[in-house]
Amino acid sequence: MATLKEVAERAGVSQSTVSRLLNDPSFSIKEETRRRVLRVCEELGYRNVFRPAIAVLDAPPSGEELQDAYFSDLRKVLAECAESMELDQPTFIRSIHELTERAAEFDGFITVGAAVFPEADLRALHAVLPHGVCIDTNPAPHLFDSVRPDLSQTMLDALDAMIAAGRRRIAFLGGVGSIMGTHDYPEDIRELSFRQWAAHLGLETDGLVYSSGTFTMENGYRLAEQLVADHREAGSMPDGLIVAADVLAVGALQALNALRVAVPDELAVVSVNNQSIARYTSPSLSSYAIDQRELARMAFSTLIDGLKHERRVRRHILLTTELVPRASFVPRA
Template structure:
């Protein structure tokens, strides 16, 4: 069967090959709506399939970007990916997603694989490591954007939540409801994992500013698989916290398992507030007070910054974009006493 060519499409649509080429590349500026419809009908009637490889070689682009995430299960990851994919679809770009499992070696292998596939740029939810690899990409002016985390020493665009403000919102809200003994639950702290460090630092600062005690035992920082065990030790101590702040959705899940398995009632026995507005927050009993990240806006900005670099092909001044958190008030925190500054 004879292969359908662009010339065949042009002939059937009664336009030039260059007009068909402009249509395929979504350059519609000087093309009438009728011409676009004729070309679309011709492509459908002939079953024309553009030669992607040939177009890539000619245009020196694969119309593909790579996205590397450190944990595909994070709600933040899923929601930001959706926004990135939508932005890429609008521009006719494809997305290749890889999951590093927060392993720097896997991250490096995925970078090498995606570069070998000649992607036009990378959006990376980085492990915070591989500084030499990213530094080389920056020096070569390869389009690069970090999301949620950064790599110390590497000057590249980064899209982050205002993490300290998010933690402060949690403390301020709990304090306004009369809570004094407030704990925080997080994965192990590491200097290269920016959100964890910033959220815990913001949490400590907010407690101090509110005149509330900063109790070392109330900081549960453990591997996700060990959080329930560490919480059991804390609550067996005889003076457990009145409220817990979960720094992300995965730690929240472990807290919810813990309270269910131990007959702890929320919010009567323990108040809960977390960063990441999980989908079940408004159907869980009681509904969960959360601090939402503007995930769609973050994903859209990440794509915009990447495409800006792809189009301009020149050195630009990297920027760090901090997005404001939003507290969503539900029922996992109740009013205690009459004092609204957190001290009773």
């Protein structure tokens, strides 16, 4: 075990400073120095006292109620996870510029939300706060860590399940997103993965991908309407539909009901996110669940690991999803 002298030398302070910090709660010291000493204590195994100051960059979502609900749930889960891991409660900050200005107050950060940050803002943040973990997104792979659901695998799982159930003409319904990092292409990772996996599986996709506009119920309704208009009279209706997110799927089911498309007999529908509303749609929506508690736990663990070891190699962790079957699509047993 390390000695008090070794901790003081590594932290660049006196032995008395270390002793008073650890034993006198009223001892006044600069916050930056306090965090540095506690981090050295943790690194050297002197005492398990490191409680990092963590910010949550709470990037505002689009304003769609169902999408807001997903991120609202994630915020609550982060707070609960911090408590269960005996960490100080994180500070929620809504602006990347504010976080950059207040960087000296924190050891690291976690991001949640749907905002896309300019590359210059991400680099400016990294210059003053190099340890961060992005949940659900991967905006700067060489700057920060990330923890995300493996949506590429989810698309393959959904296609496999549809095929096993006898569905071979499978359509995709999605919205506009960005691929990774600073490459802001109008294509979401779910659409990209659907196209790639469908091609590998020998499935036809021409005219079966409907992916434009925002992730809203209204857009889901519009896209489903267009799908039916394009294929019903032509006799080319798909028999399966994979939807990128529940918020789109809710609107799509409303359109299919209005147009008297029988779900799942005529068109099986499966989505992603497994939000609570999936239980109450008509028919109830089969959806791949994203484990938010595991996202939060891995985000905190990854951030703390990076802080403890001053890690420079970035980690990008993918978590599997699990189908929760309901009436809109029942997989083969």
